Amino acid sequence: xxxxxxxxxxxxxxxxxAIAGVLVILFLVGVSVYTVxxxxxxxxxxxxxxxxxVWYQNPKFASPAWINYFSKQKYAESFxxxxxxxxxxxxxxxxxxxxxxxxMIYEFDYLADIYPQELILYFKSSFxxxxxxISIELITPDERTxxxxxxxxxxxxxxxxxxxxxxxxxxxxxxxxxxxxxSLPETEQPLKGxxxxxxxxxxxxxxxxxxxxxxxxxxxxGWAGTDHARRDLMLPLLWGVPVALAFGLLAAIGTSVLTMxxxxxxxxxxxxxxxxxxxxxxxxxxxxFFALLIMIGTFYSRSIVVILGATIILSIFTGGILGYxxxxxxxxxxxxxxxxxxxxxxxxxxxxxYLIPRMIPLLIPGLVQSVPAFVFLEASLAVxxxxxxxxxxxxxxxxxxxxxxxxxxxxYYWVLEPASxxxxxxxxxxxxxxxxxxxxxxxxxxx
Amino acid sequence: xxxxTQTPAEKQSIKKFRLNSSLxxxxxxxxxxxxxxxxxxxxxxxxxxVIANMGGYVDVIMKGEIRDRITQLILNNKAYQQMDVETRxxxxxxxxAAEEKRVGLDVPIAIRNFRYLKNALLLDLGRAINITSDSGxxxxxxxxxxxxxxxxxxxxxxxxxxxxxxxxxxxxxxxNYGSFWDKVMIALSPSSAVPPWFYGxxxxxxxxxxxxxxxxxxxxxxPPPVNKIDYALSVLKHLLLPGLSLIISxxxxxxxxxxxxxxxxxxxxxxxxxxxxxxxxxxxxxKYILRPTLPNIITNFALLIIGLxxxxxxxxxxxxxxxxxxxxxxxxxxxxxxxxxxxxxxYAYLLAMTVFILNFVYALVDPxxxxxx
Numbered sequence: 001x002x003x004x005x006x007x008x009x010x011x012x013x014x015x016x017x018a019i020a021g022v023l024v025i026l027f028l029v030g031v032s033v034y035t036v037x038x039x040x041x042x043x044x045x046x047x048x049x050x051x052x053x054v055w056y057q058n059p060k061f062a063s064p065a066w067i068n069y070f071s072k073q074k075y076a077e078s079f080x081x082x083x084x085x086x087x088x089x090x091x092x093x094x095x096x097x098x099x100x101x102x103x104m105i106y107e108f109d110y111l112a113d114i115y116p117q118e119l120i121l122y123f124k125s126s127f128x129x130x131x132x133x134i135s136i137e138l139i140t141p142d143e144r145t146x147x148x149x150x151x152x153x154x155x156x157x158x159x160x161x162x163x164x165x166x167x168x169x170x171x172x173x174x175x176x177x178x179x180x181x182x183s184l185p186e187t188e189q190p191l192k193g194x195x196x197x198x199x200x201x202x203x204x205x206x207x208x209x210x211x212x213x214x215x216x217x218x219x220x221x222g223w224a225g226t227d228h229a230r231r232d233l234m235l236p237l238l239w240g241v242p243v244a245l246a247f248g249l250l251a252a253i254g255t256s257v258l259t260m261x262x263x264x265x266x267x268x269x270x271x272x273x274x275x276x277x278x279x280x281x282x283x284x285x286x287x288x289f290f291a292l293l294i295m296i297g298t299f300y301s302r303s304i305v306v307i308l309g310a311t312i313i314l315s316i317f318t319g320g321i322l323g324y325x326x327x328x329x330x331x332x333x334x335x336x337x338x339x340x341x342x343x344x345x346x347x348x349x350x351x352x353x354y355l356i357p358r359m360i361p362l363l364i365p366g367l368v369q370s371v372p373a374f375v376f377l378e379a380s381l382a383v384x385x386x387x388x389x390x391x392x393x394x395x396x397x398x399x400x401x402x403x404x405x406x407x408x409x410x411x412y413y414w415v416l417e418p419a420s421x422x423x424x425x426x427x428x429x430x431x432x433x434x435x436x437x438x439x440x441x442x443x444x445x446x447x
Numbered sequence: 448x449x450x451x452t453q454t455p456a457e458k459q460s461i462k463k464f465r466l467n468s469s470l471x472x473x474x475x476x477x478x479x480x481x482x483x484x485x486x487x488x489x490x491x492x493x494x495x496x497v498i499a500n501m502g503g504y505v506d507v508i509m510k511g512e513i514r515d516r517i518t519q520l521i522l523n524n525k526a527y528q529q530m531d532v533e534t535r536x537x538x539x540x541x542x543x544a545a546e547e548k549r550v551g552l553d554v555p556i557a558i559r560n561f562r563y564l565k566n567a568l569l570l571d572l573g574r575a576i577n578i579t580s581d582s583g584x585x586x587x588x589x590x591x592x593x594x595x596x597x598x599x600x601x602x603x604x605x606x607x608x609x610x611x612x613x614x615x616x617x618x619x620x621x622x623n624y625g626s627f628w629d630k631v632m633i634a635l636s637p638s639s640a641v642p643p644w645f646y647g648x649x650x651x652x653x654x655x656x657x658x659x660x661x662x663x664x665x666x667x668x669x670p671p672p673v674n675k676i677d678y679a680l681s682v683l684k685h686l687l688l689p690g691l692s693l694i695i696s697x698x699x700x701x702x703x704x705x706x707x708x709x710x711x712x713x714x715x716x717x718x719x720x721x722x723x724x725x726x727x728x729x730x731x732x733x734k735y736i737l738r739p740t741l742p743n744i745i746t747n748f749a750l751l752i753i754g755l756x757x758x759x760x761x762x763x764x765x766x767x768x769x770x771x772x773x774x775x776x777x778x779x780x781x782x783x784x785x786x787x788x789x790x791x792x793x794y795a796y797l798l799a800m801t802v803f804i805l806n807f808v809y810a811l812v813d814p815x816x817x818x819x820x
Contacts, residue, residue, distance in 0.1 A: 017634070279487065286491030286795040290760050291787065294779045295498055372640035380642060380761050384776065398648070402765075407648075407656045408663065415648060423641060430637030 011439045018435030024428035032242035044239050048231065048392040055230035059117045059217035063413045064225040064233075076112035076218035083211045088199075098206040104199040106214055111192045115179045117217040119162040121199070124211045125153045130204035136160070137200075138181060141193025146172075146181065153201075153210070225413045227397070228404045236392035237417055243393045244375045244425055247308060251374035254312040255320075256367040262316060263324035264355045267332055268347065277321065284317040293377075297386035304378070304388040311377065320366070324359065331358050361440035369433030372426035379422055394418035480806065484799040489568065491795050492788070496563045499787045506552055508782055509576065513550070517542045550576070563788060570796075572789040577781040578774070587789040591771065597666055598770030601686060601763070602755040605693040609701060610751055614744070617705030618732055621713050624706070632702050639700030644761040647692035651765075654688060661688055664767035689766040693759060708743065712736050741812045749805055753797045 012018045039047075047054055057080040068074050081087035083104055094100035125132050136148040149165055162168070163177045174180040184191050201210040224233035266277040296310045331337065332355070340350050381387060382395025383402070401407075401414040500506070521527050521539050530538070547553055554562070566573060572587035580590040620629045654661040661684060662668070668681045712718065718735045726735075737744075760772035767773070771790060778786035 279483070282483075282487045283491045283494070286487060286791075286798055287495060288775075288791055288794060291775055291779065291791065292495075292498060294760075294776065295787065298779050299498075299782075369640075376640070376642045376645065380644065383644070384761065384764055402648075407651055410656065412652060412656070415652065419645065419648060422645070426640045427637055430640035434637055 012435060015435040015438075017431045021428045021430075021432035021435070024424060025432065028241055028245060028425060028428070031238065032245055035238040036242055039235065039238065044235060044392060045390050047235055048239075049390065050231075051229065055226075055232070056120075057215050058221055058226045058230040058232060059219065060226060060228060060230055061409075061411055061414075062117075062217075062219060062221035062226045063411070064223055064417075065220040066223070067220060067413070073113040074111060075114045075220040076110065076116040076216075078116075078216055078218035078221045079108070080213065080215045081106055082213035084213075088212060088214065098204065100203050100208075102201040102203065102210055104201065104212055106197045107194055108197070108216070109194050110182060110190075112218070113190055114219050115176075115182055115190065117219060118178065119181075120215040120217070121160040121162075122213040122215065123153055123158040123160070124213075125156060125158070125201075125203075125209060127153075127203065127205055127208040130208070132201055132203045132208055132210050134160075134202075134210070135200045137198045139196040139198065141191060141195065142184070224417055227400055227414060233397060233414070233417060236394070236397050237421060239392045240394035240397070240418065240421065241425075243304070243388075243391055244378065244422070247304065247378045248371040248375035248425075248429070251308055251311050251315070251377075252367050252371045254308075255315040255370065256363055258312065259316050259318075259321050260324055260356060260359055260363055261351075263321050264328055264351050264359075266321075267325050267328035268351050268355060274325075277317070277325075281317040281321055284314065285319075287314070289314055293381065294384070294386060297381060302386055302389050304391060307378070307381065307386075307388075311374065324362075327359065327362065328355060331355060365433050365437035365440050367433075368429055368436055371429040371433070375425055375429075376422065379418075394422050476806075480803060484803055488792075488795045488799050489564070492567050492792050493560070493564050495791045496560050496567070496784075496788055499784045500556060500560065506556060509550065510547065510552060513546050513552075514543055517546060563784075567788055567792045570792070572792070573785045575778075575786050576783045578778055578783050578786055587785045590774065590786065591789055591793070594769060594771045594774045597768060598759075598763070598772065599755060600682070601689055601693070601768055601770060602759060604686065605690045606751050606755060608690075609694055609697055610748060613698060613701040614705055617702050617709055618736070620702065620706045621709035621736070622728065622732070624710060629706070632699060632706070635699040636703035637700075638695070639697055641696060642761065643692045643696035643759060644765040645692075646695045647689060647762055647765045650688045650692050661685075664765070666769055685768075689759075689762055689768055693762060708740060709736055712739055739813075742809050745808055745812065746805060749801045753794070753801050756794050756797055 012022070057078075059078050062078060063075065065075075065077055068077075083090050088104050088106045091103045091105075092100055093103075121136070123134065131152040131154060133150070133152050135150040138146045138148055140146065148162065148168060149160065151160075162181070165177065169175075169177055172180045179188070179190075182190050182195075197214060199212055201212075203210060222232055222234060224237050226232055262277060266274040292314060293307065293310060297307060300306065337350065337354060340354050345354070378387075378393065379395035379398065382393055383399050385399060387393055387396045387399060395418070397418040398415055401411065404411075404414075406412070406414040518539055521535065521542065527535055527538065544553070551559060551562075572591070574585045575587050575590055578590060579585050580593045582589070582593065584590065616632075620626075620632060623629060651663055655663045664685075666682060666685050667678065668685075672678045672681055713736050715735075718731060721731050721735050756771070759770075760776055762768070763770045763773040764776050775787065775790050777783075778790075
C-alpha cells in the first residue's frame with residue numbers, strides 16, 4: 001500500500017502541471033498559516049466590521065499602489081503621519097509665562113499626475129480653559145507660501161479637512177481646492193516636487209499639549225487598494241485564503257469520505273440498507289441543490305458552518321454514491337473478501353479494512369477535483385448576498401464590488417483581485433486532481 | 448420435455464407463454480417503477496415544502512407583514528379617521544383575520560403542508576405571495592410560464608450548442624488523439640472548475656465595461672425596440688455574454704469527457720477489425736463508435752433538456768436575465784413559498800418522467816438491455 005503511494009507520488013513528478021498545482025496549494029497553505037497567526041480571527045473580524053474609526057486613514061475606492069508601475073499617469077499615494085509616532089518634526093519653544101509655540105513641520109514629495117482625494121489634519125489637544133491656536137501653511141516647491149487656515153482648537157478633538165474650507169476656496173478663487181493646492185496658479189498642470197506643511201500651534205497654559213495627525217488620501221493605497229468603506233482589501237484577500245481552503249477541503253473530504261463509507265456499508269449489507277440508500281439518492285436528485293442552499297441561507301443561517309454542513313449532506317447522496325456502489329459490488333466478489341469472511345472477520349473490519357482501502361485510488365483524484373467546485377460554491381453564495389455575515393472572504397469582496405457598481409465605474413482592481421485568487425486556487429486543485437486521476441486510473445492515460 | 452419430442456402445437460404455446468411472461472414482466476416493471484418514482488417525487492416535494500416554510504417561521508414573517516400593511520392602510524384612510532380608536536382597532540383586527548384567511552394562515556402549518564403537497568402534486572400551483580408577473584398576475588403558473596421563454600432561450604441555445612459542438616469536436620479528437628489540438632483540449636479542461644457566472648464577470652469587464660460594445664445585463668434594451676427585427680437583434684446582443692459564459696465554463700471538460708469516452712470504444716477489437724476491413728472513417732465513427740455510446744449520449748441529452756427547466760440561477764442573477772433561475776432566487780429572497788414549490792414540482796415531475804422513459808429508451812437502442820431484469 002505504502003509502496004503504491006510512493007510510486008504514485010513519484011509519478012506526479014512526471015506532470016509539470018501537477019507540480020505547479022502542488023506548489024500553488026502549498027503557497028496558499030503557507031499564506032493561510034501566516035494570515036491566521038498575524039491577524040487573529042477576532043482582530044480580523046473587528047477590523048472588517050469596523051467603520052470610519054478604524055479606517056479613517058485610507059482613501060475610498062483607491063486602486064492598489066502598484067498600478068503606478070503600469071500607468072502612464074501617476075496616481076498620488078496615500079500616507080498618514082503623526083506627531084505621536086514622531087514622523088512629524090516638532091520643535092517646542094516656551095516662555096516663562098506659560099505660553100509655548102509648537103512648530104510641526106512635515107515635508108513630502110508629490111510626484112503624481114492625478115491629484116489626491118483629500119488632505120485632513122486631526123488635532124488632539126489638552127487644555128483647561130485657554131484654547132490653543134493653530135495656523136497652517138503650505139510651502140510649494142516654487143517657494144510660494146499658501147496660508148491655509150488659522151483657527152482655535154475649540155475641543156479636545158478637532159478635524160480640519162482641506163477641501164471643505166470655504167474661506168480658503170474664496171481666497172484661492174477656485175472650485176476644487178485640492179488641485180489648486182498642488183498646481184501652479186492659473187494652470188491645470190500638477191506641480192511636482194517637495195511640499196512643506198508647517199503647522200504652528202500656540203498653547204497658553206503650562207500643561208497644554210497639541211498632537212497632530214496628517215492624513216493624505218491619495219488615489220492609490222497599499223498592495224490591494226481599498227473599498228467603499230475605506231477598508232484595506234488586503235485583509236479580506238488574506239483572510240479569504242484560509243476560509244476558501246478550509247471550506248473547499250472540508251466539504252470535499254466530508255463529502256467524498258462519507259459518500260464512500262455509506263456506499264460501502266450499503267453494498268456490504270445489501271438488502272433494505274442498500275435499497276434505502278438508493279431511494280434517498282433518488283429523492284435527493286429531485287431536490288434542487290442551489291435553491292435548497294439558498295433557502296437555508298435565507299431562512300435559517302448564513303453561518304459558514306451551517307452552509308458547510310448543508311452542502312456536505314446534500315452532496316453525499318448524488319451520482320457519486322452510485323459510482324462507488326458499482327465498484328464496491330465488484331470488489332465484494334473478490335477472493336480476498338471471501339478469505340476474510342472465511343477467517344471470521346467482522347462486518348466492520350471487512351468494510352473499513354478491506355473494502356474502503358481498495359477505493360482510495362478512486363477517492364483521492366475525485367476528492368481533489370471536487371475542491372474547486374466547493375470553493376466557488378462559497379463564493380457564489382457570497383456573491384448573491386448569502387456569505388457568512390462576519391467573515392471577510394473573496395466572495396464578499398466581489399459582492400461589495402458589484403453592489404457598488406465597480407464594473408460600471410471602472411474599479412476593476414476590486415473585482416479582479418479576489419477573482420484571480422479564486423481562479424488560481426480553483427485551477428491549482430483542478431490541475432492536480434486531473435493529473436492524479438491519470439496516475440491512479442491508468443486506463444485513462446492509455447486512452 | 449426435450450426439444451426433439453415437441454409437437455408444433457407445443458412450440459406455439461411455449462412461444463406464447465414466453466411472450467406473455469415478457470409482457471407481464473414489462474407491465475410489472477412499469478408499475479413498480481412508476482410507483483417508486485412517484486413516492487420519490489412525493490417525498491422530495493414534501494421536503495421542499497417543509498424547508499420552504501422554514502418549519503413555520505415564514506408564517507411569522509408573513510403575519511407580521513400583513514399586520515403592518517393593513518394597519519397602515521386603515522390608519523392612512525381618511526374615511527376611517529373619524530372613527531374612535533376601539534372601533535378602528537376592531538376593524539383592523541377583522542381585516543387582518545380576513546387577509547390571513549385569504550392567504551391561508553388560519554390553518555396550522557402541519558395541515559397546510561399536506562394541502563400544499565396535494566395541490567402541488569395535482570399541479571395546482573396556486574398564487575404567489577409577493578411576486579407578480581409583468582402582466583400583473585399573481586398566478587404561479589402564469590409567472591413561471593412568463594419567465595420560461597427567456598430561460599429556454601438562454602439555456603437552450605447555449606446547452607444545445609455545447610452538446611452538439613462538443614460531440615463533434617470530441618469525435619474529431621478521438622480520431623487524432625495525441626495530436627496538438629488534443630493536448631490543448633486536455634490542458635484546457637481544468638478551466639471547467641470555474642463556474643459560468645465567474646466567466647460572466649470577466650466577460651462583462653471586457654466587453655461591457657472595457658470595450659463598451661455589449662450590454663451589462665438584462666434581456667432587451669430599455670425601452671424595447673418596436674420593430675421586430677430590432678427587437679430580435681437587441682435580444683441577441685444581450686444573449687451573447689451570458690450564453691458565452693455558460694458555454695466557456697463547460698466546453699473543454701465536456702469535450703474531454705466525450706473524447707475519453709469515445710476513445711474507450713475506439714480501442715475495441717471490432718473497431719480495429721472494421722479499420723482492417725478498410726471501412727471509411729465516417730462509417731466507423733457512426734456505426735462502430737457512436738452506436739454503442741448511444742445510451743450515454745441519450746442520457747446526457749435528456750438531462751440537458753430537463754436541466755433547461757432549472758435555468759442558471761447564478762448566471763441569470765449576475766446578468767439580470769429575467770428567467771426562471773433569477774425568479775427562483777427572487778422568490779427565496781421574498782419568502783415566496785408557492786413559487787419555490789411550483790418550480791421544484793415541475794422539475795421533479797420532469798426528472799421522474801425522464802428517468803422512467805430512459806429505461807425504455809435504453810432497451811430500444813441497446814439490445815443487451817432487457818426491461819425489468
